[in-house]
Amino acid sequence: MPTALARKYMNSDVLTQPAQQVEAYLAQVLDQRPLPPNLREAARYAVLGPGKRLRPILTLHSASAVGTTQQQGAKEALAAAAAIEMIHCFSLVHDDLPAMDDDNLRRGRPTLHIHSGEAMAILAGDLLMGLAFELIATALEPKELAGRVSAELAIATNDMIAGQVYDTIPDFDDAIEPLERLETIHRHKTGALFQGACRMGAICGGGDEAEIEAITRYAQTVGLMFQIVDDLLDVTQTTEHLGKAAGKDAEQGKETYPGLLGIEPSRQEVKRLQAEAHESLARFDSRADPLRELCDLMAVRRK
């Protein structure tokens, strides 16, 4: 059962309003782009299922945290938000494939390769990666901004792919301690998209270097916090509740924060990172309140 605090945040405008805005935009992009009907259907299935939309929400709130007005960079931030969600969805589709995590449940529904077949799942994932960059290149003005944002998106995507390799085909030096290995995996696999999401938002919103740096620290901290919470949920919640396979980390013998530190110390680490994320936003006024609320939500989420 979600706590009262988690329930309050799940219904918060901080989440629902930007999530709806991004979902409507994503549907429009996927409907307007000429595509074979079966590929469009697969891409829509992958993207428009019931996801939390945390990364695009971070993009939009990072843009407003630095923006001088509500409108500055709003169109650009929305396109960047949709692009990061497409990259995230591509990664989920490919991660679920038989050659990777071999999962048949995602967002409470059959994974894309179960729904549309393996070949289509590979191709729809590829498409989403291409579409994300196409969107940045075509929707952002001026073109200098498009170049800057697409570089951020490329770095985030490639670091995430490196994180998947660190996690699933590891090639670490034996001298590296388990906790450092785990942090390296998560800072790449999960943290990279959080960082890219926030930096793209701050750049679209017209943030200066110091603001972008502060938002980057916030993103790195909440990215790690999100993953520790994810590790905790994997051992404390059911598959039915999560809408994806629970208990997989232990089943696959994966190192996790609860596995290395224990459950209670992991919860303490979540609290420490939550406080650190708030500190990183100290220079911002109330326009960063949605980022502060989002951090608190991610700390108490039950899904």
Ligand code: GRG
């Ligand atoms: C295949 C290139 C490639 C990368 C895969 C995303 C990923 C990297 C693996 C999925 C497994 C996993 C545990 C990733 C860590 C990040 C994470 C918890 C993803 C799920 O994100 P949520 O909870 O998902 O935000 P929704 O469905 O709400 O969007």
